[in-house]
Amino acid sequence: MANEHTLDCIIGIGNRSLEILEPETGFVSWARLMALFKRLLTKACDHGIDDPRKMFHCLKVGAALTIVSLFYYIRLLYDGFGGNALWALMTVVVVFEYTVGGTLYKSLNRIGATTLAGFLALGSHWIASQAGHRFEPVIMEISLFVIALVTTLSRFIPVVKARYDYGCTIFILTYGLVLVSGYRVEKLMDVAMQRLSTIMIGTFLCIIISILVCPIWAGIELHLLIACNMDKLANSLESCVAEYFSDGDEESKKRLQDYRFVLSSKASEESMAEFARWEPAHGPFGFKHPWKNYIKVGSSLRSCAYCIETLVSCLDSRHQVPETIRNHLRASCLSLSSSSSNVIRVLSTTVSSMTRSNQTDNVIKEMKDAVQESQNNLKTLSGILIRSHEEQVMKYELQDIIPLVTFVSLLIEISSRIEGGIVKTVEELAHSAEFEQSEDEMDLPMAHVGSKIVGKEENMIALQRV
Amino acid sequence: MANEHTLDCIIGIGNRSLEILEPETGFVSWARLMALFKRLLTKACDHGIDDPRKMFHCLKVGAALTIVSLFYYIRLLYDGFGGNALWALMTVVVVFEYTVGGTLYKSLNRIGATTLAGFLALGSHWIASQAGHRFEPVIMEISLFVIALVTTLSRFIPVVKARYDYGCTIFILTYGLVLVSGYRVEKLMDVAMQRLSTIMIGTFLCIIISILVCPIWAGIELHLLIACNMDKLANSLESCVAEYFSDGDEESKKRLQDYRFVLSSKASEESMAEFARWEPAHGPFGFKHPWKNYIKVGSSLRSCAYCIETLVSCLDSRHQVPETIRNHLRASCLSLSSSSSNVIRVLSTTVSSMTRSNQTDNVIKEMKDAVQESQNNLKTLSGILIRSHEEQVMKYELQDIIPLVTFVSLLIEISSRIEGGIVKTVEELAHSAEFEQSEDEMDLPMAHVGSKIVGKEENMIALQRV
Numbered sequence: 001m002a003n004e005h006t007l008d009c010i011i012g013i014g015n016r017s018l019e020i021l022e023p024e025t026g027f028v029s030w031a032r033l034m035a036l037f038k039r040l041l042t043k044a045c046d047h048g049i050d051d052p053r054k055m056f057h058c059l060k061v062g063a064a065l066t067i068v069s070l071f072y073y074i075r076l077l078y079d080g081f082g083g084n085a086l087w088a089l090m091t092v093v094v095v096f097e098y099t100v101g102g103t104l105y106k107s108l109n110r111i112g113a114t115t116l117a118g119f120l121a122l123g124s125h126w127i128a129s130q131a132g133h134r135f136e137p138v139i140m141e142i143s144l145f146v147i148a149l150v151t152t153l154s155r156f157i158p159v160v161k162a163r164y165d166y167g168c169t170i171f172i173l174t175y176g177l178v179l180v181s182g183y184r185v186e187k188l189m190d191v192a193m194q195r196l197s198t199i200m201i202g203t204f205l206c207i208i209i210s211i212l213v214c215p216i217w218a219g220i221e222l223h224l225l226i227a228c229n230m231d232k233l234a235n236s237l238e239s240c241v242a243e244y245f246s247d248g249d250e251e252s253k254k255r256l257q258d259y260r261f262v263l264s265s266k267a268s269e270e271s272m273a274e275f276a277r278w279e280p281a282h283g284p285f286g287f288k289h290p291w292k293n294y295i296k297v298g299s300s301l302r303s304c305a306y307c308i309e310t311l312v313s314c315l316d317s318r319h320q321v322p323e324t325i326r327n328h329l330r331a332s333c334l335s336l337s338s339s340s341s342n343v344i345r346v347l348s349t350t351v352s353s354m355t356r357s358n359q360t361d362n363v364i365k366e367m368k369d370a371v372q373e374s375q376n377n378l379k380t381l382s383g384i385l386i387r388s389h390e391e392q393v394m395k396y397e398l399q400d401i402i403p404l405v406t407f408v409s410l411l412i413e414i415s416s417r418i419e420g421g422i423v424k425t426v427e428e429l430a431h432s433a434e435f436e437q438s439e440d441e442m443d444l445p446m447a448h449v450g451s452k453i454v455g456k457e458e459n460m461i462a463l464q465r466v
Numbered sequence: 467m468a469n470e471h472t473l474d475c476i477i478g479i480g481n482r483s484l485e486i487l488e489p490e491t492g493f494v495s496w497a498r499l500m501a502l503f504k505r506l507l508t509k510a511c512d513h514g515i516d517d518p519r520k521m522f523h524c525l526k527v528g529a530a531l532t533i534v535s536l537f538y539y540i541r542l543l544y545d546g547f548g549g550n551a552l553w554a555l556m557t558v559v560v561v562f563e564y565t566v567g568g569t570l571y572k573s574l575n576r577i578g579a580t581t582l583a584g585f586l587a588l589g590s591h592w593i594a595s596q597a598g599h600r601f602e603p604v605i606m607e608i609s610l611f612v613i614a615l616v617t618t619l620s621r622f623i624p625v626v627k628a629r630y631d632y633g634c635t636i637f638i639l640t641y642g643l644v645l646v647s648g649y650r651v652e653k654l655m656d657v658a659m660q661r662l663s664t665i666m667i668g669t670f671l672c673i674i675i676s677i678l679v680c681p682i683w684a685g686i687e688l689h690l691l692i693a694c695n696m697d698k699l700a701n702s703l704e705s706c707v708a709e710y711f712s713d714g715d716e717e718s719k720k721r722l723q724d725y726r727f728v729l730s731s732k733a734s735e736e737s738m739a740e741f742a743r744w745e746p747a748h749g750p751f752g753f754k755h756p757w758k759n760y761i762k763v764g765s766s767l768r769s770c771a772y773c774i775e776t777l778v779s780c781l782d783s784r785h786q787v788p789e790t791i792r793n794h795l796r797a798s799c800l801s802l803s804s805s806s807s808n809v810i811r812v813l814s815t816t817v818s819s820m821t822r823s824n825q826t827d828n829v830i831k832e833m834k835d836a837v838q839e840s841q842n843n844l845k846t847l848s849g850i851l852i853r854s855h856e857e858q859v860m861k862y863e864l865q866d867i868i869p870l871v872t873f874v875s876l877l878i879e880i881s882s883r884i885e886g887g888i889v890k891t892v893e894e895l896a897h898s899a900e901f902e903q904s905e906d907e908m909d910l911p912m913a914h915v916g917s918k919i920v921g922k923e924e925n926m927i928a929l930q931r932v
Contacts (some may be wrong), residue, residue: 040626044619058618062611065642069610072646073603086643093639137539144535145528152524153510160506173559176531177552180538267733306772307779313879375865382851382864389852398848398871399841405868406875413779 056214057098064092064209068202087195091202096210100282101218101275103210107203108278109167114199117171118192120147121178125188140179148172162274218275219285223351225272226294229265229301230348230422232258234341236308237414241337244318244407245330256312262305269298284354290432297351297429300421307417311410317403325384325401329408332377336370340415343367347426355438356430364423371415374408381405522680523564530558530675534668553661557668562676566748567684567741569676573669574744575633580665583637584658586613587644591654606645614638628740684741685751689817691738692760695731695767696814696888698724700807702774703880707803710784710873711796722778728771735764750820756898763817763895766887773883777876783869791850791867795874798843802836806881809833813892821904822896830889837881840874847871 068088095106128139154160155168178192210216236259239252248256273291281287318326342363350357381401388396429435515521534554561572594605620626621634644658676682702725705718714722739757747753784792808829816823847867854862895901 040620040623041616043623044616054619054622058615061618062614065614065638066607066611069607069642069646073607086646089642089646090639093635093642141532141535141539145532148528148531149524150507150510152527153520154506156520157506157509169559172527172531173556176535176555176559180535180552180555264732266730303775306775309769309772310776310876310879313773313883378868379863379865385848385864386852386855397845398851399845402844402871402875405864406872409868409872410776413776417779 053214053216057216060209060213061092061096063213064096064205065089068092068205071201085198087198088202088205091199092206095203096206097275099216099218099221099272099275100210101272101277101279103206104278105163105275106166107207109164110170110199111196111203113167113170114174114196117174118178118196121175122188122192124175125179144176144179147175163277215282217279217282217285218272219279219289219291220283222269222272222276222291222294223285225265225269226297226301227348227352229262229298230344230351232261233301233304233308234344234348236305236312237344238337238341240308240312240315241333241411243315245326245334247330247334259305259308259312262301263309266298266302269295290429293425293429293432297422297425300417300425303421304414304417307410307414311407311414314403314407314410318407320400321404322396322400325381325396326404328381328384329374329377329404332370332374333408333411336367336374336411336415339363339367339370340411340418343415343418344422347422350426350430350435353438354433354435356435357438360423364419367415367418371412374412378405378408519680519682520564523682526675526679527558527562529679530562530671531555534558534671537667551664553664554668554671557665558672561669562672563741565682565684565687565738565741566676567738567743567745569672570744571629571741572632573673575630576636576665577662577669579630579633579636580640580662583640584644584662587641588654588658590645610642610645613641629743681748683745683748683751684738685745685755685757686749688735688738688742688757688760689751691731691735692763692767693814693818695728695764696810696817698727699767699770699774700810700814702771702778703810704803704807706774706778706781707799707877709781711792711800713796713800725771725774725778728767729775732764732768735761756895759891759895759898763888763891766883766891769887770880770883773876773880777873777880780869780873780876784873786866787870788862788866791847791862792870794847794850795840795843795870798836798840799874799877802833802840802877802881805829805833805836806877806884809881809884810888813888816892816896816901819904820899820901822901823904826889830885833881833884837878840878844871844874 071088072085091110095103095110097103097106124140124143128136128143131139151168151172155165160168174195177195178188181188181191235255236257239248239255239258242248242252243256273295276285276289276291279285281289343360346357346359346363349355350360385396385398385401537554538551557576561569561576563569563572590606590609594602594609597605617634617638621631626634640661643661644654647654647657701721702723705714705721705724708714708718709722739761742751742755742757745751809826812823812825812829815821816826851862851864851867
């Protein structure tokens, strides 16, 4: 259950609000409804204050809606499109997403699917009309059934689901609407074109506002999330080992559970990588930035996090190990954990600054040396056991040291996962994204992505709570 | 990266289809478009054949759409509602989901949000109209802005996001549409009522078809998914230990990776639990069935899966351990793994049959005994080390046995997670859902949920690929 932080958070909040949010709690009085509304409002405002970017997003949605409805009031759209002008408003409501990538994904899906389905429906309508008035509805019904069937089925294909799910809905929708309208409305072509153009007005408004006003790029979010998760992993690892050797403070106790963010961020990473694909070049990211490499880095982080989760559960048995024996391995373990964390942190900087650090090879070498030292120290435990048996002064048994041996083995396994997983995937990312070689060691790593990094940690935490 | 099965699957398929699905691959010829279409169709049909339930779902969507458009053709809806009849068709397209719960979630959200927003918009319109023609648009614009702002902000609250996200979209949408129409259309009340009634026709059609024709209940899916994941965990655990002691066959090699399903099914579990909340009583599940307990069981399974992931990575170092020493612990480890797997399997049967098994206490006791035996065996290793040192016949060192000690420690940790996690959460579930006590040991466990269990494994695999 250690990994379910986000979930616990959701369930936790869920339980607290349940009394008033549950639909099945019986009699709903006016006072209760008001209390619910007040509570919702307070909570929503708290969220807005917690993360100003959320507030900006909401202001942007409000502004886009107001602008599109203004068109309507000042007769600009209405005179041109009549009742169809409503589609522009509708489009704004459904396509405006939190990130630029999300908005683009929905916008392009919507425009593409509407165009395609519109033409297809016009074609079907023409074919059906050739068959005479009697068979026309039959042919159209059959075509609608087949289109709905095939499109719904294709939504089960993972790649379609990930990239064109919304497009599939709009495709069936538009096909149905145009086909059915076609039977009644004379100027069918006009209807189709009006629908398309109002949709385009809505989507362009959304795209422009979402790109120009305080844009939230899915790519940057993903980029920061991965770097931030690396730091969290390093924190957890260091804290866990410090705790084991009773070397931790209050701060380290708090950081101990940071790895849980890594365990629960898989879904966010995947959806952001999908959205990032739709984004144009922005900041340091080109159009073909290898977003799928971030997913690979994320996977390697999670692979480490599984091991850290097991490592953390070793903390319970630390007091079974005699103090002397624990102290014997203390220095080498602390050095291993700090060098492993260092490797992760250097890689995190590599990712966030998009610059290969010259330190990488050094810190990896340090980590390998620390692994070697820990292994050597483990070997000497053999001698201690045998001496303690021969001299009978203070008798240690194997079972006294088993928890420690397990702990150290896991620590070594973690460093091997860092080397074989994180180092490798970050190296691949650096290669595909053509990261530059850092020239100066003193180069501040965060400078490249610039001001967007401000409040990185807080944003990420807020991000994962969504 | 061990956990990313679903993802790999997506990326894998993605890469294979990329050449034809990528929008940025340059010139799109007619032949290519046809090839893409053919490929999509083939893949979609494969999916339909793989899992007949998907095919049924698509047939249901097609049927619902055809029925609702028939209304339109035979003038029944058209005469009553005019152009607004299109909303019925639109509703069918957007609310028909794979599971009954999903359809109900969207339907009830849609009806609730439309009603609420409709009345609110009528109220705002009335207030604005009192302010005179000059201020009317200003007041309405401001109200639209505020409503959009607050609703969008409240979508960031996790419980609202999980349960009322779709409702929020529809709320803003309807409010905007009715408000803006209100400025133009005279018979505003009529428009609002027509929109509501056509939406209700659409949703009722969807609900009826999705419940009456081959229903796919989110509750049953979740129920089976959890039971199936337990079996998979047991398989992996058993296979891993068998492989370690070179006792595995081809079948066990295949099952080794089964735990990955558990790692990657968090999102499915959560969304199904959310949908299941909306479902009426069905089969053995009452209206207030404790679905959130399944989430807790799922978390405890994942906690075990993390440990099993680490255990599997121990396989690489098994040949470092001298054969004699490995054989020394072989019997007790195999017995521990089989008794732990037994506990999981008995609990899986408890969940799937909704009947507390009389065997539970026995198998837990067996597992505890096996843990004790393994611990005792570990202790005797101490003697072997010392004897080998004293007699100098065949010298073993501590480092020879460290991988084995780690392996056994992890195995013991897994059984403690089974006892403290899975047993406890299943017990809670059994208590909340009031599982019956099994009377007869020979009671076939799967009988209760009946025919729905047929093809359980296959369905689950298909389910996780979506």
